[in-house]
Amino acid sequence: xxxxxxxxxxxxxxxxxxxxxxxxxxxxxxxxxxxxxxxxxxxxxxxxxxxxxxxxxxxxxxxxxxxxxxxxxxxxxxxxxxxxxxxxxxxxxxxxxxxxxxxxxxxxxxxxxxxxxxxxxxxxxxxxxxxxxxxxxxxxxxxxxxxxxxxxxxxxxxxxxxxxxxxxxxxxxxxxxxxxxxxxxxxxxxxxxxxxxxxxxxxxxxxxxxxxxxxxxxxxxxxxxxxxxxxxxxxxxxxxxxxxxxxxxxxxxxxxxxxxxxxxxxxxxxxxxxxxxxxxxxxxxxxxxxxxxxxxxxxxxxxxxxxxxxxxxxxxxxxxxxxxxxxxxxxxxxxxxxxxxxxxxxxxxxxxxxxxxxxxxxxxxxxxxxxxxx
Amino acid sequence: xxxxxxxxxxxxxxxxxxxxxxxxxxxxxxxxxxxxxxxxxxxxxxxxxxxxxxxxxxxxxxxxxxxxxxxxxxxxxxxxxxxxxxxxxxxxxxxxxxxxxxxxxxxxxxxxxxxxxxxxxxxxxxxxxxxxxxxxxxxxxxxxxxxxxxxxxxxxxxxxxxxxx
Amino acid sequence: xxxxxxxxxxxxxxxxxxxxxxxxxxxxxxxxxxxxxxxxxxxxxxxxxxxxxxxxxxxxxxxxxxxxxxxxxxxxxxxxxxxxxxxxxxxxxxxxxxxxxxxxxxxxxxxxxxxxxxxxxxxxxxxxxxxxxxxxxxxxxxxxxxxxxxxxxxxxxxxxxxxxxxxxxxxxxxxxxxxxxxxxxxxxxxxxxxxxxxxxxxxxxxxxxxxxxxxxxxxxxxxxxxxxxxxxxxxxxxxxxxxxxxxxxxxxxxxxxxxxxxxxxxxxxxxxxxxxxxxxxxxxxxxxxxxxxxxxxxxxxxxxxxxxxxxxxxxxxxxxxxxxxxxxxxxxxxxxxxxxxxxxxxxxxxxxxxxxxxxxxxxxxxxxxxxxxxxxxxxxx
Numbered sequence: 001x002x003x004x005x006x007x008x009x010x011x012x013x014x015x016x017x018x019x020x021x022x023x024x025x026x027x028x029x030x031x032x033x034x035x036x037x038x039x040x041x042x043x044x045x046x047x048x049x050x051x052x053x054x055x056x057x058x059x060x061x062x063x064x065x066x067x068x069x070x071x072x073x074x075x076x077x078x079x080x081x082x083x084x085x086x087x088x089x090x091x092x093x094x095x096x097x098x099x100x101x102x103x104x105x106x107x108x109x110x111x112x113x114x115x116x117x118x119x120x121x122x123x124x125x126x127x128x129x130x131x132x133x134x135x136x137x138x139x140x141x142x143x144x145x146x147x148x149x150x151x152x153x154x155x156x157x158x159x160x161x162x163x164x165x166x167x168x169x170x171x172x173x174x175x176x177x178x179x180x181x182x183x184x185x186x187x188x189x190x191x192x193x194x195x196x197x198x199x200x201x202x203x204x205x206x207x208x209x210x211x212x213x214x215x216x217x218x219x220x221x222x223x224x225x226x227x228x229x230x231x232x233x234x235x236x237x238x239x240x241x242x243x244x245x246x247x248x249x250x251x252x253x254x255x256x257x258x259x260x261x262x263x264x265x266x267x268x269x270x271x272x273x274x275x276x277x278x279x280x281x282x283x284x285x286x287x288x289x290x291x292x293x294x295x296x297x298x299x300x301x302x303x304x305x306x307x308x309x310x311x312x313x314x315x316x317x318x319x320x321x322x323x324x325x326x327x328x329x330x331x332x333x334x335x336x337x338x339x340x341x342x343x344x345x346x347x348x349x350x351x352x353x354x355x356x357x358x359x360x361x362x363x364x365x366x367x368x369x370x371x372x373x374x
Numbered sequence: 375x376x377x378x379x380x381x382x383x384x385x386x387x388x389x390x391x392x393x394x395x396x397x398x399x400x401x402x403x404x405x406x407x408x409x410x411x412x413x414x415x416x417x418x419x420x421x422x423x424x425x426x427x428x429x430x431x432x433x434x435x436x437x438x439x440x441x442x443x444x445x446x447x448x449x450x451x452x453x454x455x456x457x458x459x460x461x462x463x464x465x466x467x468x469x470x471x472x473x474x475x476x477x478x479x480x481x482x483x484x485x486x487x488x489x490x491x492x493x494x495x496x497x498x499x500x501x502x503x504x505x506x507x508x509x510x511x512x513x514x515x516x517x518x519x520x521x522x523x524x525x526x527x528x529x530x531x532x533x534x535x536x537x538x539x
Numbered sequence: 540x541x542x543x544x545x546x547x548x549x550x551x552x553x554x555x556x557x558x559x560x561x562x563x564x565x566x567x568x569x570x571x572x573x574x575x576x577x578x579x580x581x582x583x584x585x586x587x588x589x590x591x592x593x594x595x596x597x598x599x600x601x602x603x604x605x606x607x608x609x610x611x612x613x614x615x616x617x618x619x620x621x622x623x624x625x626x627x628x629x630x631x632x633x634x635x636x637x638x639x640x641x642x643x644x645x646x647x648x649x650x651x652x653x654x655x656x657x658x659x660x661x662x663x664x665x666x667x668x669x670x671x672x673x674x675x676x677x678x679x680x681x682x683x684x685x686x687x688x689x690x691x692x693x694x695x696x697x698x699x700x701x702x703x704x705x706x707x708x709x710x711x712x713x714x715x716x717x718x719x720x721x722x723x724x725x726x727x728x729x730x731x732x733x734x735x736x737x738x739x740x741x742x743x744x745x746x747x748x749x750x751x752x753x754x755x756x757x758x759x760x761x762x763x764x765x766x767x768x769x770x771x772x773x774x775x776x777x778x779x780x781x782x783x784x785x786x787x788x789x790x791x792x793x794x795x796x797x798x799x800x801x802x803x804x805x806x807x808x809x810x811x812x813x814x815x816x817x818x819x820x821x822x823x824x825x826x827x828x829x830x831x832x833x834x835x836x837x838x839x840x841x842x843x844x845x846x847x848x849x850x851x852x853x854x855x856x857x858x859x860x861x862x863x864x865x866x867x868x869x870x871x872x873x874x875x876x877x878x879x880x881x882x883x884x885x886x887x888x889x890x891x892x893x894x895x896x897x898x899x900x901x902x903x904x905x906x907x908x909x910x911x912x913x914x915x916x917x918x919x920x
Binding site: 035040292297 | 570571747751904
Binding site for chain 2: 594595598600602603638639763765766767768769779781786787850851852853855862864866868877878880882886887889890919920
């Protein structure tokens with residue numbers, strides 16, 4: 001590798017890194033604005049047009065703030081933990097493609113790389129909680145570890161099903177660019193809606209968003225693992241949360257929404273990143289929308305949901321896809337036959353799960369309605 | 375059309391008066407009316423027995439301790455128990471006194487759990503010891519506070535420096 | 540336990556079972572303790588083994604202060620007890636003095652008091668609705684609750700000139716007559732409240748997660764509730780139909796038609812529902828009272844200097860949080876009370892907190908505390 005290559009990579013990394021950070025500030029602003037609109041408020045409105053500079057001002061404030069370290073912490077780990085949380089999220093962006101050629105490193109096993117790196121940030125959370133020598137932080141990090149480990153499974157199973165499916169249409173089924181190519185004009189959202197829902201639930205839990213924001217739970221453990229952090233160290237945690245959200249939205253776009261493909265995306269390559277960002281924004285907005293009205297689950301309910309519903313459902317999803325793909329291999333079906341079969345089975349499964357949940361909900365609600373209908 | 379609380383509204387013959395007299399028996403120092411409420415005075419030694427009897431009697435069933443107040447009468451401290459029944463429309467006031475230089479009254483926490491914090495507050499502010507109470511640690515005041523701010527003899531200082539400052 | 544500050548990192552390990560317990564301090568600065576309440580929780584994992592509540596951080600000595608104030612001045616102290624239900628507090632106090640002095644209250648004043656107090660009950664329950672949403676982690680309810688509460692506060696501001704500390708009720712009546720256009724304004728407000736109420740119901744009442752979080756949480760047997768002296772929506776949620784407006788009627792409540800909603804299990808969901816239904820009932824009470832609002836003076840015949848005769852009275856009323864009692868001892872001939880004891884409903888309700896929380900999850904602890912809807916101004920006095 002020549003020096004020029006190194007410099008090029010360094011420049012790209014620099015641009016990417018700062019681009020992500022700026023985008024994250026935008027995401028935070030968008031959340032505050034969207035939440036405000038959902039709650040009959042105005043939201044940030046003073047700093048810059050529509051208050052768009054508010055988050056930048058907040059970030060600058062955080063950087064200038066005094067960095068307070070309590071006397072009783074384990075100094076080395078306390079300072080190391082934010083980095084350990086921060087780094088994995090940005091490592092993910094090395095393999096995330098903005099277009100067929102717009103990618104830093106198109107790994108052949110990109111899917112496995114992502115799954116592996118995603119699990120790393122839990123180490124940082126646990127270390128932060130432990131090093132803070134604070135009971136709220138300890139509880140928060142313990143909850144975080146339990147939650148991340150539990151929801152890693154449905155997430156990973158959903159991602160693996162995508163890889164299996166992509167294998168039918170491309171010879172690079174575990175590269176993210178390969179997956180987008182494999183989807184062609186029919187995104188996997190249509191073929192595998194159950195997988196998409198499971199991925200979204202898993203992503204919500206991984207990024208600790210409401211209704212799964214138990215590791216932070218401001219009303220119970222006052223912010224969880226980050227209680228003792230202040231200034232830009234706390235800011236790093238905060239930015240990482242939203243970077244994680246953006247990453248998850250990006251992944252969902254790549255894996256289920258057809259990535260950069262859209263009308264005329266092949267003819268006009270400059271449209272490709274644009275389509276990608278639009279789809280990503282849509283997913284992020286859905287996440288904000290979920291946040292506004294929903295209360296938070298309790299830790300045991302969260303675990304019950306993971307192990308009783310999400311993990312079995314994701315296993316079934318994987319099994320169905322695997323079986324159908326295997327049958328196709330045996331019988332040499334056309335590609336569209338496979339897609340339609342999987343699509344039908346997946347939609348039936350998703351609808352059945354939905355009806356099952358809705359039934360239970362109605363049953364339970366009927367009790368309450370009867371009790372209070374006086 | 376008024377609030378209905380005027381003294382002349384109250385019928386001075388309450389249906390529970392006889393029953394209260396029976397239950398209090400020899401312990402009763404006096405049974406009289408104050409506005410519309412029947413008022414029973416007993417000695418401090420018999421307060422727990424009387425209260426327990428008032429609560430367990432099915433005709434009276436004073437299962438709800440509305441309020442427990444301590445009043446400083448300079449030479450004596452008075453504990454006032456406002457009782458009510460939820461099954462009958464009855465109300466009763468029970469009063470008992472303790473001399474200020476020997477301020478103790480047996481606890482009624484065994485009769486109503488709700489006496490707990492009222493008694494702790496009385497102990498805090500008036501120095502009235504509710505004997506037998508499991509935990510008379512300061513409730514309202516901070517630990518190490520000197521004096522009994524509820525008593526008439528307590529002089530409110532001009533400026534209070536916070537303890538431990 | 541008395542000396543346990545809960546601040547040191549004391550993890551107690553049982554030598555036999557190897558089980559460790561974590562003592563965690565919640566409050567007085569904690570987002571979910573609704574003021575300056577503090578409790579020390581002993582945890583076994585996520586389970587709460589024991590709770591020890593600490594109060595007194597907001598103690599201002601209201602009772603002792605009252606001994607140095609004129610009877611007329613004490614209303615201001617009552618405004619500051621339960622600072623989200625000011626009118627209800629003032630009302631109980633002025634009724635106590637009126638009872639001691641035998642003062643007649645003009646009918647119009649009585650209706651004005653009732654209307655304002657019931658509106659204040661709605662405002663208080665709306666505040667509960669909002670903060671309870673926050674306690675369970677939802678953000679929307681607080682916005683809906685505060686929006687409608689703000690509308691009520693505006694009416695109050697029009698009547699009394701203040702949003703919270705009104706000092707509007709006088710012994711023998713109210714300070715001055717209602718402003719012009721009060722009745723149509725309140726009628727319009729009631730229509731808005733009904734819309735807002737439906738919106739509020741839709742957000743939490745049938746939310747799956749909210750039900751999961753609150754149903755079956757924090758229930759203790761009704762006998763225990765009574766034994767602890769728990770009153771108000773908490774007691775009624777437990778199925779005991781005890782509302783002072785019905786059980787020991789005061790003012791003109793006997794003439795009005797309303798219902799006392801009760802729950803069955805006494806869990807947090809029932810407490811929430813009882814309060815929500817009380818909003819509905821209060822809206823109907825205010826509407827009825829507006830229809831009947833008579834003309835006439837708003838101040839009765841009261842001596843210029845108030846000197847109640849010797850004796851003691853105990854007056855109570857149904858506050859949004861329960862049974863507020865005032866024990867007033869007058870030594871006769873003085874312009875100041877000899878002793879004034881305030882029985883705050885939150886104070887008595889809090890006594891049952893350890894029994895409710897023990898054995899539940901840490902996350903439930905804040906939900907249970909939130910369902911009690913305490914106001915520390917009244918607990919610490």
